[in-house]
Structure formats: C-alpha cells, structure tokens
Amino acid sequence: MGYPAHIDYSLQLADNALILGHRNSEWTGHGPILEQDIALSNIALDLIGQARYLYQHAARLIGGKVTEDGLAYGRDAWDFRNCLLVEQSNGDWGKTILRQFLFSAWQYYFYGQLRNSRDQELAAIAEKSVKEVTYHLRWSGEWVIRLGDGTEESHERMRRAVDELWKYTGEMFAPAAYEKELIRLGIAVDAGEIRPLWGEKVGEVFNEAGLEIPVTWMQGGGKEGKHTEQLGYLLAEMQFLQRAYPNCEW
Amino acid sequence: MVENAQIWSMLEEVYDPEVPVLSVADLGIIREVRTGEDGIEIVITPTYSGCPAMDVIRTNIRMKLMEHGYRDVRLTTVLSPAWTTEWMTERGKEKLAAYGIAPPLPLQQVCHPAMFHREEAIPCPHCHSYHTTLISEFGSTACKALYRCEDCREPFDYFKCH
Numbered sequence: 001m002g003y004p005a006h007i008d009y010s011l012q013l014a015d016n017a018l019i020l021g022h023r024n025s026e027w028t029g030h031g032p033i034l035e036q037d038i039a040l041s042n043i044a045l046d047l048i049g050q051a052r053y054l055y056q057h058a059a060r061l062i063g064g065k066v067t068e069d070g071l072a073y074g075r076d077a078w079d080f081r082n083c084l085l086v087e088q089s090n091g092d093w094g095k096t097i098l099r100q101f102l103f104s105a106w107q108y109y110f111y112g113q114l115r116n117s118r119d120q121e122l123a124a125i126a127e128k129s130v131k132e133v134t135y136h137l138r139w140s141g142e143w144v145i146r147l148g149d150g151t152e153e154s155h156e157r158m159r160r161a162v163d164e165l166w167k168y169t170g171e172m173f174a175p176a177a178y179e180k181e182l183i184r185l186g187i188a189v190d191a192g193e194i195r196p197l198w199g200e201k202v203g204e205v206f207n208e209a210g211l212e213i214p215v216t217w218m219q220g221g222g223k224e225g226k227h228t229e230q231l232g233y234l235l236a237e238m239q240f241l242q243r244a245y246p247n248c249e250w
Numbered sequence: 251m252v253e254n255a256q257i258w259s260m261l262e263e264v265y266d267p268e269v270p271v272l273s274v275a276d277l278g279i280i281r282e283v284r285t286g287e288d289g290i291e292i293v294i295t296p297t298y299s300g301c302p303a304m305d306v307i308r309t310n311i312r313m314k315l316m317e318h319g320y321r322d323v324r325l326t327t328v329l330s331p332a333w334t335t336e337w338m339t340e341r342g343k344e345k346l347a348a349y350g351i352a353p354p355l356p357l358q359q360v361c362h363p364a365m366f367h368r369e370e371a372i373p374c375p376h377c378h379s380y381h382t383t384l385i386s387e388f389g390s391t392a393c394k395a396l397y398r399c400e401d402c403r404e405p406f407d408y409f410k411c412h
Contacts, residue, residue, distance in 0.1 A: 035396060039388035046392060049300025053329065124330035128299055131332060131412055132392075139387055141365045205365065 002061030005178035009188055010061060010122070011071065012081035012176075012223055014054030018072055019231070020086035020103060021047030022238050024096070032093055039139060043100065046132040053125045073242035077231045081176075084222040085168035087231040094147050094157040098165055101140035105201045106172045108133045109194040118186040141205045148209025155210065162211055170218025173198075179223070252320065257283045257290060264314045267306045268391050269409075271349040274307055278337025281328060289322030290315065295333045297412070298392040335412050347375050352397065352408040372408045374399035382406075 024044035031037025055068035085103055090096045111133060114126035147154040173195045175183065182188035206213060221227070241248065261275045261283075274280055274294070282293040292311060296304050308325050315323050335354035343353035352375045371380040379401035387410070389396040394407040 035386035035388075038390070039386055042388040042392050045300035045302070046298060047300070049296075049298060053299060120330075124328070124332075125299075128296075128329045128332040132298060135387060138365060145365060208365075 002063070005181045006119070006187060007058055007061045008081060008176075008178040009182050010054055010058040011079075012179075013122075014051045014058055014071070015080045015082035016086050016103075016107075017047045017054060018051035019080070019082045019234065020100075021045075021051060022234060023086065023088075023090060024100070026090055027096065036093075040096070040100075043136050043139070046129075046136070050125065050129045050132070053128075054122075057121050057125070069242070073239045077227050077235055078225040080225060080227065080231060080235075081223050082231075083168065083171050084219060084228055085165065085172065087222070087227060087234060088165060088168065089230050089233075091161065091164070092157055094154065095161040095164065097140055097143040097147065098158065098161040100136065101144045101205065102165060102169055102202065103172075104133055104137040104140050105198050105205075106169075106191075106194070108137045108201075109197045110189055110191060113189040113194060117189070122187070137201075141201075144205050144211070145209045148206070148211045158209065158211055162206075163214060166214050167216050167219045171220040171222060174218075174220055176223040252285050252290065254283050254285055257285065257292070257315070260314050260318055261292075261311065264307070264310050266303060267310070268303045268393075269346070269349075269351065271345045272338075272342050274311065276339045276342030276345065278335075278339065278342075279307075279333060289324060290320055291324045291326060293326045293328055295328050295331075297333050301392060303391075333412070335409065338409075346409055350375050350406060351394070352406060354409045354411045357411050372397055374402060374404065375406055376404050377402040 021044045024040050024047065027037060028041045028044070029037065031040060051072070052068055055071045058071060059066045059068055083103075085099060088095075088099060108130065111126040111130035115123050115130065117123045117126065144158065148158045149155070173191045175188075175191060179188045179191075183190045203213070258275060258280075261280055262273045264274045266272045266274065266277055269277075277297065279294050279297060280292060281295050282291075284291040284293075294308070294311075311325060312323055315321075334357060336357050338354065346353040352372050355370060355372070372382055372384075373380050374382050374397075377399060379399055381400040382397050383400060385396040385398055385405065387395050389407050393409055393412065395410045396405065397408050398405045
C-alpha cells in the first residue's frame with residue numbers, strides 16, 4: 001500500500017483526464033462539422049489514454065487486486081478527486097471549447113512542471129502527455145479567438161461561457177491538504193507557482209478574443225470529493241455497464 | 251541463442267494496423283530488444299497515450315515471434331523518453347509518402363503552443379506541390395493531420411511532427 005496522499009494525488013490527475021475525456025467523447029458523432037468532431041474525439045482519446053497510465057499507477061500504489069478499470073468504474077462521486085471545471089456539462093460548442101482551453105492551458109504548464117517530480121512514473125507520464133496537450137492548447141485557444149472575435153452571436157455565447165466557467169478555475173491553483181504534503185516531498189507540483197504562466201496565456205488569448213475576465217468568487221471542493229451535481233449524471237452513464245454487469249469484458 | 255538482429259528483422263514484418271505500410275521498427279516504437287538465457291524482452295513505447303492500436307501491436311508482435319518458434323517473450327512498455335517522429339526511419343518515411351501520407355517534417359518548430367502557429371508548408375504526397383492548406387490538426391488518427399492540395403485538389407493525411 002502506497003502513501004495515502006500519493007494515491008489521492010495520482011487519482012486526482014487520473015480523474016481530471018478521464019472526466020474531461022469522457023465529456024469530450026459525448027460530442028463524438030455530434031460535432032458541428034466532421035473535422036471538429038474528429039478533433040475533439042482525438043483529444044478525448046489522448047486524455048483517456050493519459051488517464052489509463054495514471055490509474056495504472058494509482059492501482060500499483062494501492063496494491064492488492066485493484067485495477068485501472070475498478071478505479072474508473074467502481075468508485076462513486078465522492079471518491080472522485082477531479083477539479084469541478086472538467087465535470088461541467090458540455091453546453092454549446094463555445095462552452096466546451098472554453099472548458100478545454102482553460103484546462104489545457106493549466107495542464108500544459110502543470111505537466112511541464114510534473115516532469116521534474118521525484119515520482120519517476122508521474123514524471124514519465126507528464127513528459128509523454130505534455131506533447132499531446134500542446135496540440136490541445138493550440139487547437140482550443142484558436143477556437144476561443146475565432147469565436148470570441150467572430151460574430152455577435154458567437155461573441156455573446158463565449159461571454160456567457162466565461163461567466164459560467166470562470167468560478168471553477170481558482171480550484172486548479174489551490175492545493176488540497178494531500179497536495180501540500182506531496183509538494184514538500186517533491187512529488188506534487190505547487191500549482192500556485194504556475195498560476196502566473198496560466199494567467200498570462202489566458203490573458204493573451206482573451207485579449208485577442210475580445211473577452212474579459214470576470215470578477216467572481218471561486219468555487220472549490222472537487223479535489224476533496226465535493227462535486228457539483230453534474231458529475232453524478234456523467235458517472236451514471238459512464239459506469240452503467242460495469243455497474244449492471246460487474247467485471248464484464250468484451 | 252537467438253541473435254538480436256534476427257528479432258529486429260521479424261519486427262520489420264509486424265505492421266501498424268492503422269498505417270499498414272509501416273512496420274513497428276519503421277515507426278520507432280521499439281526501443282530495445284534484449285535476448286538472453288531467460289528469453290526475449292522487447293521494450294516498446296506508445297506513439298500517443300491513447301493510441302488504440304497499441305494492444306493490437308503487442309498481440310501482433312507476440313504472434314510474429316511465435317510463428318518463428320519463440321514463445322518466451324516479455325513485452326515491456328516505457329513512457330520516457332517520450333516517442334518522437336524523429337525516431338521514424340528514413341525508409342519508413344519513404345513508404346509513407348508512397349502510400350499517400352505526407353511523412354513528418356524534421357522536428358524543429360513544433361510542440362509550440364502559440365496560436366495560429368503553423369509548420370512549414372507540407373508537400374502534397376500526390377503531386378508534390380507545396381501549395382497546400384491545413385484542414386484540421388487532428389485527422390483520422392491522433393498521429394495525423396488533414397490537409398488539402400490547392401493544385402491537384404486532393405485531400406491528404408500528414409503524419410504530424412511529434
């Protein structure tokens with residue numbers, strides 16, 4: 001059995017990737033045009049692939065008979081450690097794009113730092129993933145600019161998306177108790193340190209997109225298992241098969 | 251005892267199920283082959299984290315070695331150093347172009363998050379024109395982007411730098 005904080009942390013990173021990957025996969029077959037449907041499905045695939053490596057790592061830390069599938073399909077909402085941002089419903093294309101951009105910008109700098117983790121497995125996963133996230137960040141950032149600086153309608157929708165999602169961004173930089181412990185051990189990234197980089201990137205893109213950063217309170221709790229109601233609906237669908245037919249394979 | 255070179259030549263006959271002209275050796279995902287008293291160990295690395303072909307590739311490697319009578323094969327996956335298109339063989343790049351997929355350019359200015367930042371012009375694998383346009387950075391698989399040739403008007407896949 002690994003160190004409990006270490007397990008929580010690995011699960012947090014895995015849950016972030018899986019939940020956003022799953023959200024994106026909900027667009028598969030429903031994208032506004034074929035090429036962008038494929039793009040978002042590819043991003044979903046990258047994220048779910050990253051989640052698999054992270055769950056395998058967490059499963060090794062937990063030990064016993066725990067598997068990556070058990071962790072993804074067998075835990076309930078309060079066991080999930082993901083940030084609230086990634087579980088928010090897709091809404092329209094603008095909201096999905098903005099959610100991806102805000103998260104990819106964070107994940108880009110986050111993985112960049114995690115490459116130096118004293119946990120060599122996490123460092124290797126980060127080294128691999130940051131290359132994929134570079135494409136996600138570029139793709140989503142271009143869409144934020146295209147829509148924000150597009151038509152009156154697209155601008156208005158992006159503005160609404162910013163209003164809806166901004167309050168979930170603070171949590172990404174506020175370490176949970178288990179993160180603080182691991183930061184001291186050189187395993188976790190001090191996400192507070194990447195905030196200026198993230199702010200600069202987001203500011204730059206918002207500026208070109210003609211979007212303003214709202215002044216709002218920040219909602220947290222996801223990292224400690226306190227989620228919005230959105231996660232429950234997502235899990236109900238994602239976990240259905242394994243709940244109805246435990247350990248089924250095909 | 252089996253020689254490393256023999257194993258490598260077997261791996262040249264195991265093809266990527268998504269891009270069937272490329273062998274796993276051409277693709278650069280075989281990082282090491284170790285042969286010893288305790289059997290054969292093949293170290294592989296994935297192209298992309300979510301590449302759905304990896305499981306099939308692992309099975310196909312086992313099958314190919316089994317065809318040659320080698321049953322005691324261990325497949326180890328490593329993530330670091332992360333795979334890059336720089337590891338693709340020159341022969342592999344030629345095979346891609348002949349198949350109609352533009353091969354990856356040398357890695358110089360990619361992996362850059364700047365918006366609307368483009369790689370150098372990608373030549374059309376059909377008519378070799380450089381007058382081409384990016385349609386989407388994500389193509390039929392994670393490793394490809396979708397382009398269109400403005401001269402011969404054909405769409406084509408580009409195996410993107412990574």
